[in-house]
Amino acid sequence: MPEIPEMEVYKKQLSETVVHKKIVDITINREKSINVEPQLFKDLVNDQLIIFVSRRAKHLIFTLGNGYYLVTHLMLGGRIYLAQPGEKVNTRGSVIFHFFDKTKLYFINLRLGWLYVLTENEMDELFAKLGPEPLGKYFTLEWLSDSLSQRRGALKPLLTDQAFIAGIGNCYSDEILFRAGIRPDRKANELNLHEVTALFSAIPSTLQDAINNGGYMEKLFNSNDHFTGKYNDYLKVYDREGQPCYQCNDTVQLITVSGKKSFFCPSCQN
Ligand SMILES: [Zn+2]
Known part of the structure:
Protein backbone atom coordinates (compact mmCIF):
# COMPACT_ATOMS: atom_id res chain seq x y z
CA MET A 1 0.00 0.00 0.00
CA ALA A 128 -9.80 14.82 12.41
CA LYS A 129 -8.50 11.61 13.98
CA LEU A 130 -5.14 11.52 12.18
CA GLY A 131 -1.93 11.93 14.14
CA PRO A 132 0.74 14.50 13.24
CA GLU A 133 2.62 14.46 9.94
CA PRO A 134 6.13 13.07 10.52
CA LEU A 135 7.54 15.61 8.04
CA GLY A 136 5.60 18.48 9.63
CA LYS A 137 6.43 21.01 12.32
CA TYR A 138 4.35 19.33 15.04
CA PHE A 139 6.51 16.24 14.92
CA THR A 140 9.08 17.10 17.58
CA LEU A 141 11.38 15.07 19.83
CA GLU A 142 9.39 16.27 22.85
CA TRP A 143 6.13 15.14 21.30
CA LEU A 144 7.51 11.73 20.30
CA SER A 145 9.18 11.12 23.63
CA ASP A 146 6.06 12.11 25.55
CA SER A 147 3.72 10.09 23.30
CA LEU A 148 5.85 6.93 23.38
CA SER A 149 6.05 7.04 27.16
CA GLN A 150 2.27 6.78 27.34
CA ARG A 151 2.02 3.70 25.11
CA ARG A 152 2.56 0.18 26.39
CA GLY A 153 2.18 -1.59 23.03
CA ALA A 154 4.89 -2.66 20.60
CA LEU A 155 6.47 -0.21 18.15
CA LYS A 156 5.45 -1.94 14.92
CA PRO A 157 1.66 -1.54 15.34
CA LEU A 158 2.13 1.89 16.90
CA LEU A 159 4.12 3.33 13.99
CA THR A 160 1.46 2.15 11.53
CA ASP A 161 -1.40 3.50 13.68
CA GLN A 162 -2.69 6.50 11.70
CA ALA A 163 -4.07 8.10 14.86
CA PHE A 164 -0.58 8.05 16.38
CA ILE A 165 1.51 9.23 13.40
CA ALA A 166 -0.03 9.79 9.99
CA GLY A 167 1.14 8.24 6.74
CA ILE A 168 3.46 5.40 7.76
CA GLY A 169 2.58 1.81 6.82
CA ASN A 170 4.10 -1.66 6.73
CA CYS A 171 7.10 -0.94 4.53
CA TYR A 172 8.45 2.26 6.04
CA SER A 173 7.79 1.27 9.65
CA ASP A 174 10.19 -1.66 9.11
CA GLU A 175 12.75 0.50 7.34
CA ILE A 176 12.54 3.19 10.03
CA LEU A 177 13.06 0.67 12.83
CA PHE A 178 16.04 -0.82 11.00
CA ARG A 179 17.60 2.62 10.60
CA ALA A 180 16.96 3.35 14.29
CA GLY A 181 18.45 -0.03 15.29
CA ILE A 182 15.35 -0.99 17.31
CA ARG A 183 13.37 -4.25 17.14
CA PRO A 184 9.74 -3.98 15.98
CA ASP A 185 8.48 -5.90 19.02
CA ARG A 186 10.00 -3.50 21.57
CA LYS A 187 7.50 -1.77 23.85
CA ALA A 188 7.06 1.93 23.14
CA ASN A 189 7.32 3.06 26.77
CA GLU A 190 10.49 1.05 27.40
CA LEU A 191 12.79 2.92 25.01
CA ASN A 192 15.64 4.90 26.55
CA LEU A 193 16.36 8.48 25.49
CA HIS A 194 19.10 7.38 23.09
CA GLU A 195 16.63 5.07 21.32
CA VAL A 196 13.84 7.66 21.23
CA THR A 197 16.29 10.11 19.66
CA ALA A 198 17.39 7.51 17.10
CA LEU A 199 13.76 6.81 16.22
CA PHE A 200 12.95 10.51 16.01
CA SER A 201 15.77 10.99 13.53
CA ALA A 202 15.06 7.78 11.53
CA ILE A 203 11.40 8.59 10.84
CA PRO A 204 11.78 11.75 8.70
CA SER A 205 15.18 10.79 7.25
CA THR A 206 13.90 7.41 5.99
CA LEU A 207 10.77 8.98 4.50
CA GLN A 208 12.75 11.79 2.87
CA ASP A 209 15.29 9.38 1.34
CA ALA A 210 12.40 7.37 -0.08
CA ILE A 211 10.75 10.50 -1.51
CA ASN A 212 14.02 11.59 -3.11
CA ASN A 213 14.32 8.18 -4.76
CA GLY A 214 10.76 7.83 -6.06
CA GLY A 215 9.28 5.61 -3.33
CA TYR A 216 9.27 1.80 -3.44
CA MET A 217 6.23 1.07 -5.59
CA GLU A 218 7.16 0.57 -9.21
CA LYS A 219 3.95 1.37 -11.13
CA LEU A 220 4.79 4.36 -13.31
CA PHE A 221 2.89 7.67 -13.39
CA ASN A 222 3.16 8.25 -17.14
CA SER A 223 4.97 6.95 -20.22
CA ASN A 224 8.14 8.98 -19.62
CA ASP A 225 8.44 8.36 -15.89
CA HIS A 226 12.02 7.30 -15.03
CA PHE A 227 11.77 8.16 -11.35
CA THR A 228 9.02 6.21 -9.60
CA GLY A 229 9.97 3.13 -7.58
CA LYS A 230 13.76 3.50 -7.41
CA TYR A 231 13.74 3.28 -3.60
CA ASN A 232 12.76 -0.39 -3.93
CA ASP A 233 16.47 -1.05 -4.58
CA TYR A 234 17.40 0.65 -1.30
CA LEU A 235 15.06 -1.23 1.05
CA LYS A 236 17.11 -2.78 3.84
CA VAL A 237 14.68 -5.24 5.43
CA TYR A 238 11.15 -4.90 4.04
CA ASP A 239 10.17 -7.99 2.01
CA ARG A 240 13.71 -9.41 2.39
CA GLU A 241 13.01 -12.42 4.64
CA GLY A 242 15.81 -15.00 4.52
CA GLN A 243 18.20 -12.70 2.67
CA PRO A 244 21.46 -11.38 4.13
CA CYS A 245 21.44 -8.04 5.93
CA TYR A 246 23.44 -5.51 3.88
CA GLN A 247 24.96 -4.15 7.06
CA CYS A 248 26.03 -7.26 9.00
CA ASN A 249 25.31 -10.29 6.76
CA ASP A 250 22.98 -11.87 9.34
CA THR A 251 19.66 -13.15 7.94
CA VAL A 252 16.67 -10.82 7.74
CA GLN A 253 13.75 -12.31 9.66
CA LEU A 254 9.99 -12.00 9.47
CA ILE A 255 7.98 -11.96 12.70
CA THR A 256 4.40 -11.10 13.56
CA VAL A 257 3.93 -8.36 16.13
CA SER A 258 0.36 -7.88 17.38
CA GLY A 259 -0.93 -9.38 14.12
CA LYS A 260 1.36 -7.27 11.94
CA LYS A 261 4.12 -8.77 9.82
CA SER A 262 7.47 -7.14 10.37
CA PHE A 263 10.86 -7.66 8.73
CA PHE A 264 13.98 -6.94 10.80
CA CYS A 265 17.64 -7.84 11.33
CA PRO A 266 18.18 -9.60 14.69
CA SER A 267 21.80 -8.40 14.85
CA CYS A 268 21.39 -4.75 13.82
CA GLN A 269 18.22 -4.17 15.82
CA ASN A 270 18.06 -4.47 19.61
ZN1 LIG B 1 22.07 -6.61 10.20
Whole structure:
Protein backbone atom coordinates (compact mmCIF):
# COMPACT_ATOMS: atom_id res chain seq x y z
CA MET A 1 0.00 0.00 0.00
CA PRO A 2 1.36 3.47 -0.82
CA GLU A 3 2.63 5.48 2.15
CA ILE A 4 3.91 9.06 2.52
CA PRO A 5 6.81 8.71 0.02
CA GLU A 6 4.65 7.19 -2.73
CA MET A 7 1.96 9.85 -2.24
CA GLU A 8 4.60 12.61 -2.21
CA VAL A 9 5.94 11.28 -5.52
CA TYR A 10 2.41 11.40 -6.96
CA LYS A 11 1.96 14.92 -5.51
CA LYS A 12 5.11 16.13 -7.23
CA GLN A 13 4.24 14.54 -10.56
CA LEU A 14 0.63 15.75 -10.45
CA SER A 15 1.72 19.26 -9.46
CA GLU A 16 3.95 19.34 -12.55
CA THR A 17 1.30 18.01 -14.93
CA VAL A 18 -2.34 18.65 -14.00
CA VAL A 19 -2.35 21.82 -11.91
CA HIS A 20 -4.21 24.63 -13.71
CA LYS A 21 -5.74 22.14 -16.08
CA LYS A 22 -9.48 21.98 -16.60
CA ILE A 23 -11.47 18.79 -16.22
CA VAL A 24 -13.84 18.70 -19.21
CA ASP A 25 -15.29 15.21 -18.87
CA ILE A 26 -15.38 12.41 -16.32
CA THR A 27 -15.77 8.67 -16.83
CA ILE A 28 -17.00 6.77 -13.80
CA ASN A 29 -16.65 3.01 -14.29
CA ARG A 30 -16.89 2.10 -10.64
CA GLU A 31 -19.59 3.98 -8.76
CA LYS A 32 -18.60 2.37 -5.45
CA SER A 33 -15.30 4.30 -5.56
CA ILE A 34 -17.03 7.69 -5.24
CA ASN A 35 -19.08 9.10 -2.37
CA VAL A 36 -22.07 10.69 -4.14
CA GLU A 37 -24.35 9.89 -7.08
CA PRO A 38 -22.37 9.93 -10.36
CA GLN A 39 -24.39 12.85 -11.70
CA LEU A 40 -23.76 14.97 -8.61
CA PHE A 41 -20.06 14.03 -8.72
CA LYS A 42 -19.92 15.22 -12.32
CA ASP A 43 -21.86 18.40 -11.53
CA LEU A 44 -19.37 19.29 -8.78
CA VAL A 45 -16.16 18.32 -10.58
CA ASN A 46 -16.73 18.85 -14.28
CA ASP A 47 -15.55 22.12 -15.82
CA GLN A 48 -13.34 22.82 -12.81
CA LEU A 49 -9.68 23.77 -12.79
CA ILE A 50 -7.37 21.83 -10.48
CA ILE A 51 -5.84 24.63 -8.42
CA PHE A 52 -3.48 22.74 -6.15
CA VAL A 53 -2.40 19.20 -5.21
CA SER A 54 -1.50 18.42 -1.59
CA ARG A 55 -1.21 15.46 0.76
CA ARG A 56 -2.42 14.53 4.23
CA ALA A 57 -1.29 11.14 5.63
CA LYS A 58 -1.82 8.64 2.79
CA HIS A 59 -4.42 10.84 1.06
CA LEU A 60 -3.94 13.07 -1.97
CA ILE A 61 -6.04 16.23 -2.16
CA PHE A 62 -6.97 18.09 -5.34
CA THR A 63 -8.26 21.60 -4.64
CA LEU A 64 -10.84 22.59 -7.26
CA GLY A 65 -11.65 26.06 -8.54
CA ASN A 66 -15.15 25.98 -7.04
CA GLY A 67 -13.85 25.39 -3.49
CA TYR A 68 -14.57 21.66 -3.37
CA TYR A 69 -11.86 19.07 -2.76
CA LEU A 70 -11.21 15.75 -4.42
CA VAL A 71 -9.67 13.40 -1.87
CA THR A 72 -8.26 9.99 -2.80
CA HIS A 73 -6.90 7.09 -0.76
CA LEU A 74 -5.44 4.41 -3.03
CA MET A 75 -5.38 1.65 -0.38
CA LEU A 76 -4.09 -1.73 -1.61
CA GLY A 77 -3.63 -1.98 -5.38
CA GLY A 78 -4.88 1.46 -6.38
CA ARG A 79 -2.77 3.71 -8.57
CA ILE A 80 -2.83 6.83 -10.72
CA TYR A 81 -1.72 7.14 -14.35
CA LEU A 82 -1.59 10.14 -16.67
CA ALA A 83 -2.14 9.24 -20.32
CA GLN A 84 -0.92 11.44 -23.15
CA PRO A 85 -3.34 12.47 -25.93
CA GLY A 86 -4.16 9.40 -28.01
CA GLU A 87 -2.17 7.03 -25.78
CA LYS A 88 -3.70 3.57 -25.49
CA VAL A 89 -4.03 2.55 -21.84
CA ASN A 90 -4.46 -1.10 -21.07
CA THR A 91 -7.01 -0.64 -18.28
CA ARG A 92 -10.57 0.53 -17.88
CA GLY A 93 -9.80 2.73 -14.88
CA SER A 94 -12.23 3.13 -11.95
CA VAL A 95 -12.54 6.88 -12.58
CA ILE A 96 -11.00 8.90 -15.43
CA PHE A 97 -10.67 12.69 -15.69
CA HIS A 98 -10.47 14.06 -19.22
CA PHE A 99 -8.63 17.36 -19.47
CA PHE A 100 -9.03 20.15 -22.00
CA ASP A 101 -5.62 19.31 -23.55
CA LYS A 102 -6.75 15.68 -24.21
CA THR A 103 -4.58 14.17 -21.49
CA LYS A 104 -6.45 11.79 -19.19
CA LEU A 105 -5.89 11.07 -15.53
CA TYR A 106 -6.72 7.46 -14.62
CA PHE A 107 -7.56 6.34 -11.10
CA ILE A 108 -6.96 2.61 -11.51
CA ASN A 109 -8.13 -0.34 -9.45
CA LEU A 110 -9.90 1.61 -6.70
CA ARG A 111 -11.30 -1.60 -5.31
CA LEU A 112 -10.55 -0.80 -1.68
CA GLY A 113 -9.46 2.73 -2.46
CA TRP A 114 -11.75 5.66 -3.18
CA LEU A 115 -12.09 9.13 -4.68
CA TYR A 116 -14.45 11.48 -2.86
CA VAL A 117 -15.63 15.01 -3.58
CA LEU A 118 -15.86 16.89 -0.28
CA THR A 119 -16.44 20.31 1.21
CA GLU A 120 -13.70 21.72 3.42
CA ASN A 121 -15.68 20.80 6.56
CA GLU A 122 -16.22 17.24 5.38
CA MET A 123 -12.52 16.93 4.64
CA ASP A 124 -11.59 18.29 8.08
CA GLU A 125 -13.92 15.71 9.63
CA LEU A 126 -12.31 12.92 7.62
CA PHE A 127 -8.84 13.94 8.82
CA ALA A 128 -9.80 14.82 12.41
CA LYS A 129 -8.50 11.61 13.98
CA LEU A 130 -5.14 11.52 12.18
CA GLY A 131 -1.93 11.93 14.14
CA PRO A 132 0.74 14.50 13.24
CA GLU A 133 2.62 14.46 9.94
CA PRO A 134 6.13 13.07 10.52
CA LEU A 135 7.54 15.61 8.04
CA GLY A 136 5.60 18.48 9.63
CA LYS A 137 6.43 21.01 12.32
CA TYR A 138 4.35 19.33 15.04
CA PHE A 139 6.51 16.24 14.92
CA THR A 140 9.08 17.10 17.58
CA LEU A 141 11.38 15.07 19.83
CA GLU A 142 9.39 16.27 22.85
CA TRP A 143 6.13 15.14 21.30
CA LEU A 144 7.51 11.73 20.30
CA SER A 145 9.18 11.12 23.63
CA ASP A 146 6.06 12.11 25.55
CA SER A 147 3.72 10.09 23.30
CA LEU A 148 5.85 6.93 23.38
CA SER A 149 6.05 7.04 27.16
CA GLN A 150 2.27 6.78 27.34
CA ARG A 151 2.02 3.70 25.11
CA ARG A 152 2.56 0.18 26.39
CA GLY A 153 2.18 -1.59 23.03
CA ALA A 154 4.89 -2.66 20.60
CA LEU A 155 6.47 -0.21 18.15
CA LYS A 156 5.45 -1.94 14.92
CA PRO A 157 1.66 -1.54 15.34
CA LEU A 158 2.13 1.89 16.90
CA LEU A 159 4.12 3.33 13.99
CA THR A 160 1.46 2.15 11.53
CA ASP A 161 -1.40 3.50 13.68
CA GLN A 162 -2.69 6.50 11.70
CA ALA A 163 -4.07 8.10 14.86
CA PHE A 164 -0.58 8.05 16.38
CA ILE A 165 1.51 9.23 13.40
CA ALA A 166 -0.03 9.79 9.99
CA GLY A 167 1.14 8.24 6.74
CA ILE A 168 3.46 5.40 7.76
CA GLY A 169 2.58 1.81 6.82
CA ASN A 170 4.10 -1.66 6.73
CA CYS A 171 7.10 -0.94 4.53
CA TYR A 172 8.45 2.26 6.04
CA SER A 173 7.79 1.27 9.65
CA ASP A 174 10.19 -1.66 9.11
CA GLU A 175 12.75 0.50 7.34
CA ILE A 176 12.54 3.19 10.03
CA LEU A 177 13.06 0.67 12.83
CA PHE A 178 16.04 -0.82 11.00
CA ARG A 179 17.60 2.62 10.60
CA ALA A 180 16.96 3.35 14.29
CA GLY A 181 18.45 -0.03 15.29
CA ILE A 182 15.35 -0.99 17.31
CA ARG A 183 13.37 -4.25 17.14
CA PRO A 184 9.74 -3.98 15.98
CA ASP A 185 8.48 -5.90 19.02
CA ARG A 186 10.00 -3.50 21.57
CA LYS A 187 7.50 -1.77 23.85
CA ALA A 188 7.06 1.93 23.14
CA ASN A 189 7.32 3.06 26.77
CA GLU A 190 10.49 1.05 27.40
CA LEU A 191 12.79 2.92 25.01
CA ASN A 192 15.64 4.90 26.55
CA LEU A 193 16.36 8.48 25.49
CA HIS A 194 19.10 7.38 23.09
CA GLU A 195 16.63 5.07 21.32
CA VAL A 196 13.84 7.66 21.23
CA THR A 197 16.29 10.11 19.66
CA ALA A 198 17.39 7.51 17.10
CA LEU A 199 13.76 6.81 16.22
CA PHE A 200 12.95 10.51 16.01
CA SER A 201 15.77 10.99 13.53
CA ALA A 202 15.06 7.78 11.53
CA ILE A 203 11.40 8.59 10.84
CA PRO A 204 11.78 11.75 8.70
CA SER A 205 15.18 10.79 7.25
CA THR A 206 13.90 7.41 5.99
CA LEU A 207 10.77 8.98 4.50
CA GLN A 208 12.75 11.79 2.87
CA ASP A 209 15.29 9.38 1.34
CA ALA A 210 12.40 7.37 -0.08
CA ILE A 211 10.75 10.50 -1.51
CA ASN A 212 14.02 11.59 -3.11
CA ASN A 213 14.32 8.18 -4.76
CA GLY A 214 10.76 7.83 -6.06
CA GLY A 215 9.28 5.61 -3.33
CA TYR A 216 9.27 1.80 -3.44
CA MET A 217 6.23 1.07 -5.59
CA GLU A 218 7.16 0.57 -9.21
CA LYS A 219 3.95 1.37 -11.13
CA LEU A 220 4.79 4.36 -13.31
CA PHE A 221 2.89 7.67 -13.39
CA ASN A 222 3.16 8.25 -17.14
CA SER A 223 4.97 6.95 -20.22
CA ASN A 224 8.14 8.98 -19.62
CA ASP A 225 8.44 8.36 -15.89
CA HIS A 226 12.02 7.30 -15.03
CA PHE A 227 11.77 8.16 -11.35
CA THR A 228 9.02 6.21 -9.60
CA GLY A 229 9.97 3.13 -7.58
CA LYS A 230 13.76 3.50 -7.41
CA TYR A 231 13.74 3.28 -3.60
CA ASN A 232 12.76 -0.39 -3.93
CA ASP A 233 16.47 -1.05 -4.58
CA TYR A 234 17.40 0.65 -1.30
CA LEU A 235 15.06 -1.23 1.05
CA LYS A 236 17.11 -2.78 3.84
CA VAL A 237 14.68 -5.24 5.43
CA TYR A 238 11.15 -4.90 4.04
CA ASP A 239 10.17 -7.99 2.01
CA ARG A 240 13.71 -9.41 2.39
CA GLU A 241 13.01 -12.42 4.64
CA GLY A 242 15.81 -15.00 4.52
CA GLN A 243 18.20 -12.70 2.67
CA PRO A 244 21.46 -11.38 4.13
CA CYS A 245 21.44 -8.04 5.93
CA TYR A 246 23.44 -5.51 3.88
CA GLN A 247 24.96 -4.15 7.06
CA CYS A 248 26.03 -7.26 9.00
CA ASN A 249 25.31 -10.29 6.76
CA ASP A 250 22.98 -11.87 9.34
CA THR A 251 19.66 -13.15 7.94
CA VAL A 252 16.67 -10.82 7.74
CA GLN A 253 13.75 -12.31 9.66
CA LEU A 254 9.99 -12.00 9.47
CA ILE A 255 7.98 -11.96 12.70
CA THR A 256 4.40 -11.10 13.56
CA VAL A 257 3.93 -8.36 16.13
CA SER A 258 0.36 -7.88 17.38
CA GLY A 259 -0.93 -9.38 14.12
CA LYS A 260 1.36 -7.27 11.94
CA LYS A 261 4.12 -8.77 9.82
CA SER A 262 7.47 -7.14 10.37
CA PHE A 263 10.86 -7.66 8.73
CA PHE A 264 13.98 -6.94 10.80
CA CYS A 265 17.64 -7.84 11.33
CA PRO A 266 18.18 -9.60 14.69
CA SER A 267 21.80 -8.40 14.85
CA CYS A 268 21.39 -4.75 13.82
CA GLN A 269 18.22 -4.17 15.82
CA ASN A 270 18.06 -4.47 19.61
ZN1 LIG B 1 22.07 -6.61 10.20
